[in-house]
Amino acid sequence: MVGWGLASVLGAIGAVLVAPQLFISPGMLDFVLVYALASAILGGLDSPAGAVVAAAFIGVIENVAGTYVDVIGNDLKIVVPFVAVILILIVRPQGLFGRKVVVRV
Amino acid sequence: MSKLLKSRLARIVGVIVLAVALIVAPLVSSPFVNYQLSTVAVFAVAILGLNIIMGYTGQVSLGQSAFLGLGAYIAAYGLAEGWSIALILLLCAAIPALVGMLVALAAARLRGLALAMITIALPIIGVPLARRFSDFTGGSQGATVSWLQAPEWSGLANDQWRYYTVVIIAVIAFVLGRNLVRGRIGRAFAIVKGNESVALSMGVSPYRYKVLAFTIASLFGGVAGFMYLAIVQYTSPETLNFFTSINLVAAMVIGGSASILGTIIGAFYYVLVPLFAGSVNSSQTALISGAVLLAVLFLLPEGIVSLPRRIRQLRPSGRTTPGAPGPAADDRATGDPQTSDDAPADGGGTVRTTASPGNTK
Numbered sequence: 001m002v003g004w005g006l007a008s009v010l011g012a013i014g015a016v017l018v019a020p021q022l023f024i025s026p027g028m029l030d031f032v033l034v035y036a037l038a039s040a041i042l043g044g045l046d047s048p049a050g051a052v053v054a055a056a057f058i059g060v061i062e063n064v065a066g067t068y069v070d071v072i073g074n075d076l077k078i079v080v081p082f083v084a085v086i087l088i089l090i091v092r093p094q095g096l097f098g099r100k101v102v103v104r105v
Numbered sequence: 106m107s108k109l110l111k112s113r114l115a116r117i118v119g120v121i122v123l124a125v126a127l128i129v130a131p132l133v134s135s136p137f138v139n140y141q142l143s144t145v146a147v148f149a150v151a152i153l154g155l156n157i158i159m160g161y162t163g164q165v166s167l168g169q170s171a172f173l174g175l176g177a178y179i180a181a182y183g184l185a186e187g188w189s190i191a192l193i194l195l196l197c198a199a200i201p202a203l204v205g206m207l208v209a210l211a212a213a214r215l216r217g218l219a220l221a222m223i224t225i226a227l228p229i230i231g232v233p234l235a236r237r238f239s240d241f242t243g244g245s246q247g248a249t250v251s252w253l254q255a256p257e258w259s260g261l262a263n264d265q266w267r268y269y270t271v272v273i274i275a276v277i278a279f280v281l282g283r284n285l286v287r288g289r290i291g292r293a294f295a296i297v298k299g300n301e302s303v304a305l306s307m308g309v310s311p312y313r314y315k316v317l318a319f320t321i322a323s324l325f326g327g328v329a330g331f332m333y334l335a336i337v338q339y340t341s342p343e344t345l346n347f348f349t350s351i352n353l354v355a356a357m358v359i360g361g362s363a364s365i366l367g368t369i370i371g372a373f374y375y376v377l378v379p380l381f382a383g384s385v386n387s388s389q390t391a392l393i394s395g396a397v398l399l400a401v402l403f404l405l406p407e408g409i410v411s412l413p414r415r416i417r418q419l420r421p422s423g424r425t426t427p428g429a430p431g432p433a434a435d436d437r438a439t440g441d442p443q444t445s446d447d448a449p450a451d452g453g454g455t456v457r458t459t460a461s462p463g464n465t466k
Contacts, residue, residue: 034225034229034347037218037221037222037225038222038226041218041219041222042222045218075233075236075237076233076234076237078229078230078233079230079233079234082226082229082230083226083230085222085223085226086211086212086222086223086226089215089219089222089223090211090212090214090215093214093215093219094219095219
């Protein structure tokens with residue numbers, strides 16, 4: 001319960017911070033859902049710092065690749081972070097900074 | 106013994122009623138109704154694939170729309186090249202299955218949210234790729250085709266002919282899917298879902314069966330894409346949109362996961378509820394659909410397919426004993442009364458209840 005509340009608070013703060021830079025519309029943050037999920041999982045679900053690092057990584061790699069690699073260009077730039085996330089998850093299933101969870105049977 | 110005979114008889118009658126309903130329906134309905142029924146068949150196959158990976162094997166997959174779109178694009182490309190329809194259908198099944206298997210070979214090591222992440226990336230990557238490779242896909246405009254015209258000798262209208270085509274494919278898919286989940290492989294899926302360590306100790310490789318389930322799910326997704334193109338005659342990058350995947354997952358959960366009957370109900374839900382919401386108030390379609398979704402999940406957490414069981418639980422007289430002469434309709438609704446009473450919680454019970462899908466009609 002508290003977790004849901006905190007998640008909503010943090011989401012709202014994020015929206016308040018980004019709203020002055022964008023137009024507000026009901027669907028404006030639809031895609032943030034996916035990016036947020038990607039960065040949380042990439043960073044490791046039990047590591048808040050990891051989420052920050054991963055979010056920066058995703059944002060930077062997407063735009064750097066989109067700008068400097070001609071083949072990718074503006075339309076394919078969204079592919080880059082997701083392919084990177086897939087490759088990293090295959091090597092490290094628990095995310096970059098996550099701890100390995102061992103379940104007792 | 107006589108009860109067994111009776112339930113088998115009820116099953117046969119149910120199948121016959123269903124078959125007659127499926128055959129007669131397009132002849133007496135308007136083209137609009139036929140179109141909607143055909144769409145239900147299309148998404149029923151897509152949800153069947155999703156149910157095999159999520160409901161029966163317990164792995165998260167949010168990528169079904171990518172395979173749907175892939176199948177639709179393969180069909181559109183094949184038609185443009187003038188291949189025969191049988192070859193196109195084969196490729197629509199084989200190529201998505203291959204892609205799904207390659208993804209699963211890497212992804213099946215993961216579980217939970219990491220797996221969700223990889224599968225959700227498929228449609229997200231797929232949409233810009235479909236736009237980019239416009240030679241193959243027609244770019245943002247999409248690909249329009251005109252095919253499956255009713256031949257002269259059949260005396261049918263185009264919509265009826267297409268209805269029969271997709272319904273035949275859907276029935277075959279459902280028979281195959283049902284046999285799959287009720288056989289040896291289905292039991293292996295169930296144990297992989299239940300506990301992977303137990304599966305391993307019983308000589309069932311979780312990894313191998315997860316890859317298999319994912320491959321089959323992609324195969325059904327691709328076939329659904331073929332059917333989608335047959336009905337809609339148009340595909341665009343929006344077909345792959347990941348919101349479609351999420352809606353498919355929602356429809357599967359609402360219908361009832363790990364249940365063939367639930368899959369069919371889910372497909373009806375997927376097609377009809379937005380239609381119903383649009384007819385109530387066309388500007389608030391999404392709002393009303395969302396309200397229906399929440400209502401169903403609050404009242405029936407196990408999906409609509411659990412409705413008869415739920416009613417029986419709520420009734421003050423309590424459980425009807427298997428031998429008791431309950432209302433005939435009720436018996437038929439749950440197929441085999443014995444299984445539905447004995448095992449309400451696990452997947453096996455719900456699978457059995459699909460024995461006579463006739464009562465959904």
